[in-house]
Amino acid sequence: MTPKPSSGVFALAGAAACLVAAIAHAQPFTDGSRVTIPQAATQNFVIPGGTPFNPDPTAADIVLTVTAVGASTFTVDLSGPTPLLVDGSFFGVGADPTLGRFELVTGPDYGFDPMTMTFENLVGDVPGGDFTADVVAFTVPNYGVNLIDAGANLIVPDSFFFTGAAYDGLPPSAGITLFADPFEANPPTGPDDPVLADGSSSYLPAFVAGGGPFAGYSTSRSVTTLPEPATSLTLAAGLAGFAIGCRRRCATC
Numbered sequence: 001m002t003p004k005p006s007s008g009v010f011a012l013a014g015a016a017a018c019l020v021a022a023i024a025h026a027q028p029f030t031d032g033s034r035v036t037i038p039q040a041a042t043q044n045f046v047i048p049g050g051t052p053f054n055p056d057p058t059a060a061d062i063v064l065t066v067t068a069v070g071a072s073t074f075t076v077d078l079s080g081p082t083p084l085l086v087d088g089s090f091f092g093v094g095a096d097p098t099l100g101r102f103e104l105v106t107g108p109d110y111g112f113d114p115m116t117m118t119f120e121n122l123v124g125d126v127p128g129g130d131f132t133a134d135v136v137a138f139t140v141p142n143y144g145v146n147l148i149d150a151g152a153n154l155i156v157p158d159s160f161f162f163t164g165a166a167y168d169g170l171p172p173s174a175g176i177t178l179f180a181d182p183f184e185a186n187p188p189t190g191p192d193d194p195v196l197a198d199g200s201s202s203y204l205p206a207f208v209a210g211g212g213p214f215a216g217y218s219t220s221r222s223v224t225t226l227p228e229p230a231t232s233l234t235l236a237a238g239l240a241g242f243a244i245g246c247r248r249r250c251a252t253c
Contacts, residue, residue: 027129027170031078035085035170038226041092041104042067045206047216052208053099053150068092068104069226074117076170082122082133083170088115090143100149106140113141119167129170138162138178138223145206153209154216160204162223172225180221 029035045064050057070092074085089107096102106112117138124131139161145154162178204218 028127029076029129029170030127031076033076034073035076036071036073036228037171038071038174038228039090039092039223040067040069040226041090041221041223043218043221045099045216045218047098052152052213052215062098064096064098065220066094066096066099066102068094068102070104072107072115072223073109074115078126082119083126084119085117085170086114088117090115099147102148103146104143105146106143110144112143115140121166124169132166132168134166135163135178144209154206155209156204156206156218158204160221162221171228174225174227177222177224 027035043066045066047054047062047064049055049059049061054062070090072088072090074088077084077086087108089109089112090105091110092104094102094104106115108114115138118136119133120136122131122133139159141159143156145156147154160180162180165176165178167176204221206215206217207213208215
């Protein structure tokens, strides 16, 4: 009598198929298509003394590292020799013991200027979505931080860009990290601006929305691609089924 495969075998097969799908993640697209890139945006946030969220002027700086998990959505522009991603927006959420719950937002969907992304060293099939290319600049013109529990919104009016990694298609695989150029932001404008060792500045100030006071600044920013939600859920379900099948099989041993 031929043994009947356990449910764990089927679940493992489903998980394996999902892994294959995740590897072959690139989807065909045309000019004007929309591509969504799930990402985790991580940055530090320095809150000096004498500011709204650290009001004692003699207090030490509060230095936080915060991550907002969400997705960037772009329009694909294929009118040139390499693909461009334009009209980009991002919405992400996070929580911090000091700041509480917060939202990180940018792009025209949320009242800010659009993000853009440019590529070079393109190899592969662009319309098919199966290509590799270096990200020359993932530009963020300005953005906002909505402090939900504090009931305040912050505006970061200055631009910066991410760079330094290769995408392996659209949307890219999970785990690809881009870092912001730490010297791209405005040069020091006064003695209180943070200045790096070589004299450059990565000062990216945040202000309370509506013309409010200076509230803090950031000097370190990165974005890391995440698995697409459907892929993550299917893989998790497959692995859970495999674990259940293994327990059932062991129980009959």
